Structure formats: structure tokens, C-alpha cells
Amino acid sequence: MDLLLSGKSVFVAAASKGLGKAVALQYAREGARVTIASRSLEQLAHTRDEIKELTGVEAAILQMDVSSSEDVRHAVRTAAAMGDGLDVLVTNAGGPQGGFFSDMADEDWASGFELSLMSTIRLIREALPFLKAAGGGRIVNLASTSIKQPIDGLILSNVFRAGVQALTKSLASELAGDGILINTIAPGRIATDRITELDQKRAEAQQRSFEDIQAEAIRQIPLGRMGTPEEFARHAVFYGSFANTYVTGQSLLVDGGMVKGL
Numbered sequence: 001m002d003l004l005l006s007g008k009s010v011f012v013a014a015a016s017k018g019l020g021k022a023v024a025l026q027y028a029r030e031g032a033r034v035t036i037a038s039r040s041l042e043q044l045a046h047t048r049d050e051i052k053e054l055t056g057v058e059a060a061i062l063q064m065d066v067s068s069s070e071d072v073r074h075a076v077r078t079a080a081a082m083g084d085g086l087d088v089l090v091t092n093a094g095g096p097q098g099g100f101f102s103d104m105a106d107e108d109w110a111s112g113f114e115l116s117l118m119s120t121i122r123l124i125r126e127a128l129p130f131l132k133a134a135g136g137g138r139i140v141n142l143a144s145t146s147i148k149q150p151i152d153g154l155i156l157s158n159v160f161r162a163g164v165q166a167l168t169k170s171l172a173s174e175l176a177g178d179g180i181l182i183n184t185i186a187p188g189r190i191a192t193d194r195i196t197e198l199d200q201k202r203a204e205a206q207q208r209s210f211e212d213i214q215a216e217a218i219r220q221i222p223l224g225r226m227g228t229p230e231e232f233a234r235h236a237v238f239y240g241s242f243a244n245t246y247v248t249g250q251s252l253l254v255d256g257g258m259v260k261g262l
Contacts, residue, residue, distance in 0.1 A: 004242035006031035009083030009134075011076060013066055013123055014092040016043035018192045019142060019236075022229035023090055025050075026237045028057035032088070035079040037064035066093045066119035067111075076126035086130035088240050091120045091164075092142040095194055096156035098201060104155060112156035117163045124171070128180075136179025140240035141168055143186045147251055149259045153202065161186075165251050172249025181248040185236040188255025189217060190227045222257035 005027065012024040015036035024036045028051050036051075036059050038044055044061040051059045060082050064075040080086040096112035104112075120141055131137030145151070147165040150158040168184045175182060189195055203213045218225060232254045238244060239252060253259055 001243060003030050003238065005088075005237075008032045008087040008242070009035070009080070009085050010088040010090070010240075011035045011037070011079040011083075011086060011127065012090040012092065013064065013075075013119070014038050014094060015090075016040055016047050018194060019187060019190060019229055019232055020090070020092040021047050022233040023092075023140075023142070023236045024059060025054065026230070026233040027088070027240075028055040028059060030237060030241070031057075033057070033060075033083050035060040035062060035083060037062040037075045037079070039063065039065050066123070067114045069122055072119070072122040073126050076123065076130075080127075080130040085134050086127055086137065087134050087242075088138045088140070089123060089127040089131065090140045090142065090236070090240060091123045093119045095144070095154075096160065098153050098157075098198060099155060100153060101155050108156065112160055116157065116160035117167075120164050120167060124167075124182075128175075131180050132178050137181075138240045138242070138244065139171075139175075139180065139182040140236050141165075141182070141184045142236065143184050143251075145186045145188045145253050145255050145259050147184065147186050148253060148261055154198075168251070169249045176248060181239075181244060183239045183244075183248060184251040185232070185239060186251055186253045186255070187232050188227065188253060188258045189221060190229055190232050190254070192229060195226070220258055221255070225256070227254060227256055 010027045010032045014020040015024040016038035048059045062075045064071045143161045143164045146158045146161045199213045203210045
């Protein structure tokens, strides 16, 4: 299937590693002009080289802290200038700290809000003039299955990721007249450093082995394994492509059947 992405300008936030990196790589494979951003220029340069080696596409790189309004404004505007406009925005950020309600002080809530929800709002706000100028576009918000089913020990993610989907649903109506489709793609247990880090912390807290924690989690997945970043990216890129012409305001769980809710 032709995803109609050849030559399109795509901006992917938090794309130096993990799911953001996988999504940027998949866009490059589809022939898009890709700009990637994150806090680490060193890691961005490494990812740029990897994308070039695997696809022949040389991604542009921009240093950006998604919690900084000035960084977001500069990065999106620079990406649009380098890409001769902007057709696709992928919002993304590292997950907020883990913990339970009793663990969180006001500053933790404020930090989680800035990282997980306000960053998405700012990225979309800055990108909209360029997407509208292009005659329509696509927005993909990367979130978590916590938008459908809370995850124990991730109170900040549970609250603010749900806000991202509420934003997606609201904006689907507001932006439809401009030809802009927006959707949320929610990973379950995808084999990334983030999942490894959370499992290690859970193992330490419960005084159990890391292997036992992972095995227990995998037993909850009907497909019997974790997903790969590449599998996740293929779904994210379809919804953020111009082959998608009629799906907006939706949430797609890429989780191997883990979430049981209807």
C-alpha cells in the first residue's frame, strides 16, 4: 500500500531513541522528509546516521526539551522552515516518573503535566498554522494503554495520558474542517528501554527477580510476547499518513490484546 508520504515533511518529537526513533525510521522508509528532535544532540546524531544507513534519508535534527515552550516553538518553526512546510506532526515525550498517589508532591504533578500533556498541547499549537497552510495534515499523539486501563504504579501517566486522548477527541471535531486528522496511538508492552526500566524498578520494589517480573507481565498478553518498536511504528505511521483519509479522533492500542476492556 502506498501511504502517500513521499516528499512529505514530518516532525517527530522525542525521536532519538525508543518508539519515537522507530516511528521516524518508518516515515523515512516511506520516503518522507523527516525532522527528529530530543534533548540529546549526541543521541540525535547517532539516530540520524542510523536512519541514513537504513533508508538513505538524511533526517534533520533539532535539540528540544518538550517541557520548554521556547524549545518547542523554535523546533517546530525551524522544522517547517527546513522542510518547506509541515505535513505531519508526531507528538511524543518520555514517560513521567513512576509511583503511586501517596508518592507524589505538587512538584511531581506539575512536572508530569508539563511533560506528558502540556508538551502535546504546545507541539500541536505550534504546528497547526503550518498544517493548515499545507491544506491539511496528520497529527499522531503517542501515549500509553493507560488511556484505557490504568497501570498500577504509574499514577502520573494514567492521569495525563488520558488527557492526551481527551485532547485528541476534542480536536478531531475542531480540525476536521481544515483537513487535519488526529489520532492517538497507545503502546502496550513494547520492548524499549522504558519498559526495561519500569520492570527493574518493580522488581526492586517487590524484591523479586527482573526475569520473574517480565514473565508475569508477558502472561497477561494473549500473543505471549512483547511487541517490537517496528511493529508499533507501522501502525503509527499508517494513521499519520495520507492513506488514512477517514479515521480521526480515535485511539489505537498496539498491545497484543493485553487490555481487556471493550
